[in-house]
Amino acid sequence: MSPELKNIALKDAPSSTDEFIKGLWRENPVFVQVIGMCPVLAVSNSAENALAMGLATAFVLVMSNVLISSLRNFIPKQVRIATYILIIATFVTMVDYAIQAISVDLHKSLGAFISLIVVNCMILSRAEAFASKNTVSKSAIDGLGMGFGFVFALFCLGSVREILGNGSIFGFPIFPESYQEWIIMILPAGGFFTLAFWLLIFNHYKLKKAKS
Amino acid sequence: MFSKTLHISTSPHIRKGVSTDTIMQNVVWAMMPVLIFAVFSFGINALLVIVTAVVSSVLTEHVLCKWSNKESTISDWSAVITGILLGLTLPPIFPLWMTFLGGVFSVAIGKFVFGGLGYNLFNPALVGRAFLQAAFPVAITTWQSAFLEGRFFSISSSVLAFPFAEPKVDSISGATPLSAFKFDHVMTDSSDLALGLISGSTGETSAVIIILGGIYLIARKMMNWRIPVSILSTVFVLSGILYLIDDTIYPSPLFMLFSGGLMLGAVFMATDMVGSPITPLGVVIYGFFIGLLVVVIRVWGGLPEGVMYAILLGNALTPQIDNFIRPRVYGTKKTKS
Numbered sequence: 001m002s003p004e005l006k007n008i009a010l011k012d013a014p015s016s017t018d019e020f021i022k023g024l025w026r027e028n029p030v031f032v033q034v035i036g037m038c039p040v041l042a043v044s045n046s047a048e049n050a051l052a053m054g055l056a057t058a059f060v061l062v063m064s065n066v067l068i069s070s071l072r073n074f075i076p077k078q079v080r081i082a083t084y085i086l087i088i089a090t091f092v093t094m095v096d097y098a099i100q101a102i103s104v105d106l107h108k109s110l111g112a113f114i115s116l117i118v119v120n121c122m123i124l125s126r127a128e129a130f131a132s133k134n135t136v137s138k139s140a141i142d143g144l145g146m147g148f149g150f151v152f153a154l155f156c157l158g159s160v161r162e163i164l165g166n167g168s169i170f171g172f173p174i175f176p177e178s179y180q181e182w183i184i185m186i187l188p189a190g191g192f193f194t195l196a197f198w199l200l201i202f203n204h205y206k207l208k209k210a211k212s
Numbered sequence: 213m214f215s216k217t218l219h220i221s222t223s224p225h226i227r228k229g230v231s232t233d234t235i236m237q238n239v240v241w242a243m244m245p246v247l248i249f250a251v252f253s254f255g256i257n258a259l260l261v262i263v264t265a266v267v268s269s270v271l272t273e274h275v276l277c278k279w280s281n282k283e284s285t286i287s288d289w290s291a292v293i294t295g296i297l298l299g300l301t302l303p304p305i306f307p308l309w310m311t312f313l314g315g316v317f318s319v320a321i322g323k324f325v326f327g328g329l330g331y332n333l334f335n336p337a338l339v340g341r342a343f344l345q346a347a348f349p350v351a352i353t354t355w356q357s358a359f360l361e362g363r364f365f366s367i368s369s370s371v372l373a374f375p376f377a378e379p380k381v382d383s384i385s386g387a388t389p390l391s392a393f394k395f396d397h398v399m400t401d402s403s404d405l406a407l408g409l410i411s412g413s414t415g416e417t418s419a420v421i422i423i424l425g426g427i428y429l430i431a432r433k434m435m436n437w438r439i440p441v442s443i444l445s446t447v448f449v450l451s452g453i454l455y456l457i458d459d460t461i462y463p464s465p466l467f468m469l470f471s472g473g474l475m476l477g478a479v480f481m482a483t484d485m486v487g488s489p490i491t492p493l494g495v496v497i498y499g500f501f502i503g504l505l506v507v508v509i510r511v512w513g514g515l516p517e518g519v520m521y522a523i524l525l526g527n528a529l530t531p532q533i534d535n536f537i538r539p540r541v542y543g544t545k546k547t548k549s
Contacts, residue, residue: 180310180378184347193321 016141023145029122030153030195031202036122040154041191043113047170050158051151052106056099056114058147060091061123065143069131084127085118092117122150157194161185232329235434235485236289242425243296243480249421250414254304254356255363257371258414262299264308268315269295276324290329294318297337300415300476301520302344304356305368309375310348314340334527335484338520345520354381355388355411388412389471393463394516405470416473426479435483438495443478444469446503454511462511474506477519487527494530494537502526 027033030040039057044050064087068075075083096114100107107114117123126146131139159169165185167175184190250258273291277284285291298318302311318340323332345352356368373379389400389410404410408418415422429435447468454462468474482488482502489498502522509518 175376178374178377180348180351180373180376182347183349184343187346189346 016138019138019141020145023142023147024149024152027146028149028153028202029146030150031199033122034199035125036120036150037195038116039113039120040157041188041195043110044154044157044161044191044194045186046109046162046166047155047158048106049109050154052099053110053113054147054151054154056095056110057117057120057123058144058151060088060095060117061126061147061150062140062143063091064088064123065126065131065139066136068127069134069136069139072132075132080132081124081128084124088123088127089118122146153198156198157191160194160197161190165190230434232290233288236293238429238432238434239293239480240289240296242428243293243300243415244425245421246300246415246418246425246476247296249408249418250300250304253358253408253417254414255360256365257356257363257368258299258304260308260367260371261302261304261306261311261414262296264311265299265302265315266292266295268312269298269319272316272319273324276320285328288329291319294323294336294340297335297480298340300480301337301341301413301473303352303354303412304414305354305370305379305381306344307351307373307379308371309373310344310351310379314344317343330486332486333531334524335481335487338481338524338527341520342524351379353391354379357411358409358417388516389467390510391516393467393471394510399463399467400471402464402466402470405467410471413473413476416476419470419475422475422479429483435479436485436488436495438492439483439488439499440478442496442499443482443503443506444474446500447474447506450504450507451511454507468507468510472510472517473519477523478502482523482526484527487530489530489533489537491534491537491539494533497533497537498526498530501529 023029029035030037036057039053043053064084067087068084071083071087092115095117096107099110099114126143130142134142163169163174164182165187167173167179167181173179182190185194247262250262269291270286274284274286277286295315295318298314299311302314318336321343322334322336322339323329326332341352351370354370368381370379370381387396389405389412392398392400400410406419408421410417426435426440430437448465451463451468452465455464463471482499489495502525505522505525506519509515509521515521
């Protein structure tokens with residue numbers, strides 16, 4: 001049994017900071033659980049897109065976690081997944097309209113992936129595995145931790161891809177004019193390479209920690 | 213008890229003393245004429261590109277082996293071959309820093325992450341080239357004309373571009389026969405193509421010299437002759453049919469055979485022992501598939517050249533072919549795979 005699993009199995013009443021850190025780092029949805037890969041690979045081609053997508057997902061995650069957790073004693077077990085989807089879809093619609101109101105360009109570049117937050121397996125897995133079994137405050141903290149873990153991961157990918165693929169960060173060029181862009185990095189293939197690279201770093205770090 | 217002089221072992225009992233590095237060395241020898249011709253026709257630029265590709269491949273292999281606490285495997289010559297093949301597929305005025313990156317990528321992502329020699333799914337050199345093609349589409353399609361004046365003394369500024377900087381093209385660039393055909397409908401003479409008096413990637417120009425290298429390897433039984441023969445005959449027959457249908461739109465079969473990287477790919481890359489099927493029938497299917505893809509991409513695709521993608525897809529299909537063509541074990545019934 002790895003130390004992480006032991007930690008989860010043994011803990012009785014984890015503190016709220018622990019719940020937060022869990023999502024951000026130890027059980028990071030992208031780098032450790034490797035779930036919700038569709039938006040991670042598709043819209044992380046620039047730091048701005050990645051950050052917007054991450055924040056939108058985090059908002060939906062926190063809100064749906066809170067609502068599902070507060071309704072957990074009323075939702076019949078047989079129709080729980082349908083109910084979760086309905087609740088998640090409500091918040092996704094709110095986010096969709098909000099992004100459209102803030103920036104039409106951003107809405108265009110994120111495209112269908114905003115609506116696809118509904119079927120992001122990370123949100124559904126937190127609802128099923130955590131919010132439906134825990135108190136509202138705990139679920140909110142769990143949602144925040146996981147949400148910011150997702151934002152962090154997306155930003156890691158998006159910034160690397162934008163720096164290499166476009167020579168800029170948040171649209172500001174950071175290299176001299178003569179910089180040669182690596183076009184592959186803003187193509188889908190670059191998403192896979194960058195994700196693999198970050199997973200390598202995380203697993204290397206984890207192994208090192210487990211050894212010592 | 214057994215006596216010490218009696219050895220009990222399973223077959224094979226008679227072995228030829230050919231090891232991996234002997235075969236690899238022979239492949240290097242077979243590629244030498246291609247290398248020499250590349251330097252002869254494109255000058256010092258081609259030499260620099262090929263040397264850089266070899267150095268970066270070998271260096272990457274060595275460093276990665278040391279990092280993973282393994283014995284360095286550079287002495288089996290496979291990294292050298294990867295480097296030479298990568299260099300031969302690049303344009304002669306390709307920037308050295310990109311070449312270096314391609315070599316690192318070839319060995320690290322194309323070979324090492326799969327577990328080293330013998331475990332790689334794809335031909336490492338082509339993985340590196342595919343990466344470079346996707347990353348730097350402009351630089352990799354900027355060609356130098358062959359047999360320029362003073363090619364042995366002047367180095368193109370594009371080759372010496374500062375790392376991470378955009379290359380500036382100064383020398384006279386020439387379109388390859390395939391892109392000339394694709395975009396301007398200009399046919400190049402078949403004898404020029406066969407002899408290699410054309411522009412193109414460093415090593416793909418002279419079909420005759422590549423065939424000589426292939427014949428050497430086949431004669432030494434270090435290459436499966438069915439692979440190049442099936443690829444080339446598929447391309448010849450398919451493009452022949454198209455040419456007979458309408459010779460104004462479709463290129464002649466000889467042009468298809470001798471242009472672009474088809475010869476180099478069919479002889480030196482598709483025959484990679486790791487990435488090609490094992491059985492004779494499987495090899496023929498593999499060759500047919502590659503040949504078909506080459507014709508389809510060249511004739512109807514958006515790119516002028518498709519040998520690289522055809523071989524990579526052929527590599528990807530290899531495990532499936534091996535699975536379907538699995539011979540029946542003597543004395544057993546045919547099993548459904």
